[in-house]
Amino acid sequence: MSTPAVEFAGVGRTYPGPPPVRALQPADLIIEQGQYVAVVGPSGSGKSTFLNLIGLLDTPTTGRYRLDGIDVGQLSEPQRGALRGRRIGFVFQAFHLMPHRTATENVMLAMLYTGVQHGERAARAADALASVGLAHRVAALPTTMSGGERQRVAVARALVNRPSLLLCDEPTGNLDSATATAILDLFDDLHRTGVTLVVVTHNDDVAVRAQHVITIRDGILEERRYPTEARP
Amino acid sequence: MRVLGRWRRPHAVPPARISTRDLVREALAGVLQRPARSTLTTLGTVVGVATFVAVLGLTATTGAQISKRFTVLAATEVTVEDIAADADLEGPPFTPDAESRALAIDGVDQAGVYWFAGSRPVGRLPMADSAKLDAYPVVAASPGAVLAMRPTLAAGRLYDEFHDGHRQHVAVLGQAVAQRLGITRLDTQPAVFVDGVPLTVIGIVADAQRHGELLLSVTVPRATAEDLWGPPASGDPTRMIVETRLGAAQVVAAQLAVALRPDAANRLRVTAPPDPRSLQEGVAADLSALFLLLAGICLVIGAVGIANTTLVAVLERVPEIGLRRCLGARGRHVAAQFLTESAVLGTLGGLAGTALGATAVVAVAVLWEWTAVLEPWAVLPAPALGTLTGIVAGLYPALRASRIPPIQALQR
Structure with missing residues (x-):
């Protein structure tokens, strides 16, 4: 049996306040390598807290979290940062691209802190951009790209370090429906190649593409599983 | 899960x-x-x-x-003054050959003695009542002293050793004095009466790089002044002005007192400019x-x-x-x-x-x-x-x- 990508054992998060707010109730969770998981829930339910914890942007107040078998609770903050840079890829609703840098330079940025030699970065960035269908736009600036293209650049940046986990926060939130569908098709393709995907969304059209759906209500994690044949 | x-x-x-x-x-x-x-x-x-x-x-x-x-002006000027406790008792501070003694020192370009001969009534005409005339400072200066003051002439010439040696009644006016007296040209050989004594004006000084008071004074040869008004009063001691070559002021100053009065060097105070450097x-x-x-x-x-x-x-x-x-x-x-x-x-x-x-x-x-x-x-x-x-x-x-x-x- 392979090591799960994500293991939560009683992981919870309480903000000290005052008054203290229990944003995420202690929960157990395993996401296997290669799974495609959607996280849904209303605003204020704890989705962002879950995303921050799983993305190593925040630390749990209770429980233990293992990423790729590594107990992150035993890591220092710099080690958690290094692990985040190497093992997790982020895709944001607002793309977070550097407007003055080309698509290639934006993707290369992901390798800046991971020890990849400068000469190797351009080639890997070009490969990543080609894998998301942007081989013809490597020299384009984000300001000259469509929303879909920008999000593809962001996906390429998230994938270029070959992460264990691709975390997407409302990845289609700023896109029209046709472009959103194209991005979701891309995620399906990535899933088929074995990438582990966790997509936080409030859009059911996005959630139904996933193998598993985790619902968060009032800080409590629940799981729904879509039968493969029921997926649209 | x-x-x-x-x-x-x-x-x-x-x-x-x-x-x-x-x-x-x-x-x-x-x-x-x-x-x-x-x-x-x-x-x-x-x-x-x-x-x-x-x-x-x-x-x-x-x-x-x-x-x-500083170097071209102040740094080339050395002055010597008498600091005797009683000048009347001890005699004149500078010997008659003081200028030639000073000029014998290497580095000296000009040297001469001068003193303030008092404020005296000056007019264009002899007047019985001198109180009605304006008084102007009279400076008695040897030709070397006048040259050392670096005057610029507006008209005429400066007096020389001949005028001084022969005690000629000549004067050089400062431009301000000349204007007050209405003297604008010298080709008519104008005269001024100083204390009722006629002096031929032979030059008008437009500017003086040292001792700007020349512009407001009547300057007469040293010997003429002595002849007319006697030796300098004890309240206005005789001074010597020495112009040196560039960079020589300190060296000249060190030798000057002994060169002028080997018998009473302590009687003279030599003032050198500050070291230019x-x-x-x-x-x-x-x-x-x-x-x-x-x-x-x-x-x-x-x-x-x-x-x-x-x-x-x-x-x-x-x-x-x-x-x-x-x-x-x-x-x-x-x-x-x-x-x-x-x-x-x-x-x-x-x-x-x-x-x-x-x-x-x-x-x-x-x-x-x-x-x-x-x-x-x-x-x-x-x-x-x-x-x-x-x-x-x-x-x-x-x-x-x-x-x-x-x-x-x-x-x-």
Whole structure:
């Protein structure tokens, strides 16, 4: 049996306040390598807290979290940062691209802190951009790209370090429906190649593409599983 | 969902790192991608460093100019005065051959004695009631003394040894006196009556580089004055003025008292100008201290400008900081990047400021026909001063940037 990508054992998060707010109730969770998981829930339910914890942007107040078998609770903050840079890829609703840098330079940025030699970065960035269908736009600036293209650049940046986990926060939130569908098709393709995907969304059209759906209500994690044949 | 019951030891996680080359590359990219902002940010440093270089350059240039002036005028003048307790008892301080004794000293160009022969009524006509005439100072001076005072003539000539030796009744008027008396031309050989004694005006002095009081006086030959009004009164002692060659004043002053009165050298007080080098250094030091203070203030203002703009840039780039943190950057990586950007901006500002300051010094020197003086010690480290300013100014913003948590950054 392979090591799960994500293991939560009683992981919870309480903000000290005052008054203290229990944003995420202690929960157990395993996401296997290669799974495609959607996280849904209303605003204020704890989705962002879950995303921050799983993305190593925040630390749990209770429980233990293992990423790729590594107990992150035993890591220092710099080690958690290094692990985040190497093992997790982020895709944001607002793309977070550097407007003055080309698509290639934006993707290369992901390798800046991971020890990849400068000469190797351009080639890997070009490969990543080609894998998301942007081989013809490597020299384009984000300001000259469509929303879909920008999000593809962001996906390429998230994938270029070959992460264990691709975390997407409302990845289609700023896109029209046709472009959103194209991005979701891309995620399906990535899933088929074995990438582990966790997509936080409030859009059911996005959630139904996933193998598993985790619902968060009032800080409590629940799981729904879509039968493969029921997926649209 | 399932929970595994056993936990493995954490794997070794290679630390996030960024090479110096990448850091500089990122900083340059950050600076060059926002040229307008970068230019505005560096303006403070440009002004500060330019002021620094210009001030030091202009100080050196004007210092040299001041020194030159001091050297050619004050630094070539030596005066000798009688400090006898009772001049009437001890006799005249200067022997009749005092001038030739002084001129025998190597380095002496002109020498002569003079004294103030009192304020006396002066008119164009002999008047029985001299109280109705205006009184003017009368200076008795040997021809050498008059020459040493560096007069410029508006008309006529100066008297010479012949006039003095023959006790001729001639006078040289200061231009102000001549105007008051209505004397504008000398071809008619005008005369003035001093204390009722007629003196032929042979020259009008328009200017005197030393002893400007000549312009307001009637100057007569020494022997003539003695003949007319007797030896100098004890309240107005005789003085000697000596003009030396450039750089010889100190040496001449050291020998003068003994040369003039080997029997009573202590009776004479010789006043030499201050050493031109120490004078120059003193003036330059005073100016440098003042202007360095001003340049320092400019640099502080420049640093505050950079700090302010960099802080605003940090706040504007919070999403970028969050992204970098998501990509594995540590807080100190972010701090190093902002600090490097700030240092790059400071260095660019320092280079531009140095060029601007040097140009200003040369321009001013050309305009005033001075010799531009730019000390290497002031010009060469100036860009480094910009770098230092940038680093100091970037410290706080960099610290702020490093402390922005990625969660907060990504919420923008």
